[in-house]
Amino acid sequence: MILTDFDYVRPAGLDEALTLLSGTRGARLLAGGQTLLPALRTGEIVLDPAGGPLLVDIRHVDELRGIEDGPGGGLRIGALTTLAELAAHPRVLAGAPELAAAARANGDPQVRNLGTVGGNLAATGRATDLPVAAVAADALVELAGPGGRSTVPAEEFAATGAPAGSVVTALLAPAGGPAAAFEKTADRATRYPVCATAVRITSGGPRIAVTGATPRALRLRGVEDRLGGGPYTTDAVLAAFRAEPRELFVPGRGTSAEYLGHLAGVLTARALARAVQAVA
Missing domain, CATH: 3.30.465.10 (Uridine Diphospho-n-acetylenolpyruvylglucosamine Reductase; domain 3)
Structure with a gap:
């Protein structure tokens, strides 16, 4: 699909960019363009013709x-x-x-x-x-x-x-040292996460977050509380995830909530093992 007509501005600084955004309804920021440009080509994003379609290119704002x-x-x-x-x-x-x-x-x-x-x-x-x-x-x-x-x-x-x-x-x-890790199962075609988890182990216990399997990036405080100070064995992590409500996990692309909940637990167990090993 060919992009529709739009105006293009490359502001010299952040203040100018903010002025352009606030003064033009529906103006869009252009930085890396890895999400915006494909979405414009496919029609997933449509620039507002009533507001004067405008791309504000901030790639040269050094600050x-x-x-x-x-x-x-x-x-x-x-x-x-x-x-x-x-x-x-x-x-x-x-x-x-x-x-x-x-x-x-x-x-x-x-x-x-x-x-x-x-x-x-x-x-x-x-x-x-x-x-x-x-x-x-x-x-x-x-x-x-x-x-x-x-x-x-x-x-x-x-x-x-x-x-x-x-x-x-x-x-x-915040600087947290090496006791942190990230794990992901990706969609083979797009490389977007089917499920991704990130962990950081602190003196108060682990911080655990999940995306892909959930509606957005979420911190799972219930899982954190169940795991406490460890040990973070695979069995303990999977049990902590089984106690989470299934409606927390959003099925899609042929996957069930049950599967995604289990996958999130497996990835979290791997991430915690890597985080623990990093400081062993």
């Missing part, structure tokens, strides 16, 4: 790039950081390995070289890899909008998305 020190000794990961950069960065590998693993599992090298942290977090309509790792890491999503800058927990952002006229500027991830 949205880079990985640097964040609050409390954590990491501030700019929204335009590519997934390839995130997957290979030494500080991310050391302090937030679940984020690096989720980025590495995303698509193929071409997708990772263009796809961005902000775009992966903000993707709607299908599960992506990075949000579940951000939830397990207890990360915050930093936003900029007409009212200024704000942060929201990654789990809340997965449910609500970015408010109209706002831009994801960064992911703020």
Whole structure:
């Protein structure tokens, strides 16, 4: 399908981008383009002709790039950081390995070289890899909008998305050390997760999040409470998942809720074993 006509603007900075977004109904951000451009070609996303179809290209807004020190000794990961950069960065590998693993599992090298942290977090309509790792890491999503800058927990952002006229500027991830991991079963055709899990083991117990099998990236506090401080054996993890309500898991693509609940348990058991081994 050929794209319909639209206007294109490349703002020099974030403030200009925010002005364009707030002043044009239905304007869309263009960053990596790995979700937006295919969706425009297939008609999954239609630019609003009444508002004046507009793509706002923020790929050259340098203030949205880079990985640097964040609050409390954590990491501030700019929204335009590519997934390839995130997957290979030494500080991310050391302090937030679940984020690096989720980025590495995303698509193929071409997708990772263009796809961005902000775009992966903000993707709607299908599960992506990075949000579940951000939830397990207890990360915050930093936003900029007409009212200024704000942060929201990654789990809340997965449910609500970015408010109209706002831009994801960064992911703020607490540094947690090597005791974290990510596991995924992917759809063979699209590489999107059928089910993906991310874990981070803390002094208070594990943080566990699931996506693909659930309506969105969710932290499973019931499973966390049942596992407590361990040991995180496969049998214990599967029992903790069997106690979760089946309606939590959303069947699709020929899979049942029962199957997805079991798959989420298996992947979580693997992730916990890897996280424990990383600090053994």
